[in-house]
Amino acid sequence: MKSEVLLAPFSSPSHGVESNECCDTIMSPAELASGDFGCSHYRRRCKIRAPCCNEIFDCRHCHDEAKNSLETNPLDRHDLPRQEVEKVICSLCETEQDVQQYCVGCGVCMGKYFCSICKFFDDDTSKNQYHCDDCGICRTGGKENFFHCNNCGCCYSKLMEGGHPCVERAMHHNCPVCFEFLFDSRKDISVLPCGHTIHLDCLKEMELHFQYSCPVCSKSIYDMSKVWKKLDEVVASTPMPEIYRNKMVWILCNDCGAKNEVNFHIVAHKCLNCKSYNTRQTQGGPAASCSSDVAEIVR
CATH class of the missing domain: 3.30.40.10 (Zinc/RING finger domain, C3HC4 (zinc finger))
Structure with missing residues (x-):
């Protein structure tokens, strides 16, 4: 990372x-075939019963994808509250039970990492x-x-x-x-x-x-300093028509928050405080209200 x-x-x-509850015991052949269990989100040996709709899913992400799809009625869309999960189903023996790391039916470790708070199981310990x-x-x-x-x-x-x-x-x-x-x-x-x-x-x-x-x-x-230098060259090489040469506009700098009155230019306006061209035109000076900070229409 x-x-x-x-x-x-x-x-x-x-x-x-x-967790200190890692499964360090020797895994059975069924456990070794962990690639056959889980979903695209997690590798695990259990499914969960959603407390919100009482349906069974591989994980909460599988639930959320299904229940928030475009095919689902907007009124029925919802997310699974992870900490409210109370029942899990073992993928090996299909025993439904309270949330716990080891199956009460066959004893399999349902996830090498287990969180009793988030009700989460995962075999990928590299995370x-x-x-x-x-x-x-x-x-x-x-x-x-x-x-x-x-x-x-x-x-x-x-x-x-x-x-x-x-x-x-x-x-x-x-x-x-x-x-x-x-x-x-x-x-x-x-x-x-x-x-x-x-x-x-x-x-x-x-x-x-x-x-x-x-x-x-x-x-x-x-750091946009190199870009600003390039814009200096573009502005300098782009003279404005006579009618706009003395036109002044107020600008607000998005980088430092300063307001300046500068010469209008069709390419960009440079902040006099931090030299940034990341600016926008406003309709007023320093005393203007925030609500007036909108782009000015050049006449």
């Missing part, structure tokens, strides 16, 4: 837990699952590699500890690109320099379309 100081992708929340009491769910990547930020309300890589920009409940919202809820997403998530969060894949997709600003606050995501 890679991490960076400003742009730090980290393992998304999963559903295993760090280094651990349960975060503050998050209230299980995550992946190893507890020793993460810390929980109480202000942001989520776990971050320790490489960001003491230096990350705090945003209250930073991941308790949908990804601004794909709109999937980030807090318990299984995909890798990046923390932008401004503190807002986004799926790593969505961020890469933005780059492919030359989008280099945060979709939430519009601050620049990367």
Whole structure:
């Protein structure tokens, strides 16, 4: 798992837990054939009975995909409350029982990692699952590699500890690109320099379309100084018609928040404070209300 100081992708929340209850016993031939059990999300030897609809699914993700599909009546769509699961069904002997790591019927270990809080089973121990009491769910990547930020309300890589920009409940919202809820997403998530969060894949997709600003606050995501120098050259080589040469407009800088009155130019407007071209036109100066910060129509 890679991490960076400003742009730090980290393992998304999963559903295993760090536990001392690992199955170190010799596995039976049936257990060794674990590839025959589980689903596309997890390898395990049990299914769950959904407390919300009383149906049986391989895991909560299988339930959510089925119950939130386009074919499902919108009024019937819902997610499975993971911590309310009370019954599991052994995949080997089909015994239905209370949530526990070992089957009461055949004794099989239903998951090498087991969380009694999240009601989760998983055989893939390479994920280094651990349960975060503050998050209230299980995550992946190893507890020793993460810390929980109480202000942001989520776990971050320790490489960001003491230096990350705090945003209250930073991941308790949908990804601004794909709109999937980030807090318990299984995909890798990046923390932008401004503190807002986004799926790593969505961020890469933005780059492919030359989008280099945060979709939430519009601050620049990367060091754009080389781009600004290039724009200086373009602006200098693009003289404005006589009618616009003395036209002045107010701009708001998305990077530093400063307001400036600058000469109007068709290419871009440069912030006089931080030299950024990540700006937008407004209808008023420093005393104007926030509601008036809309693009001015050039007459």
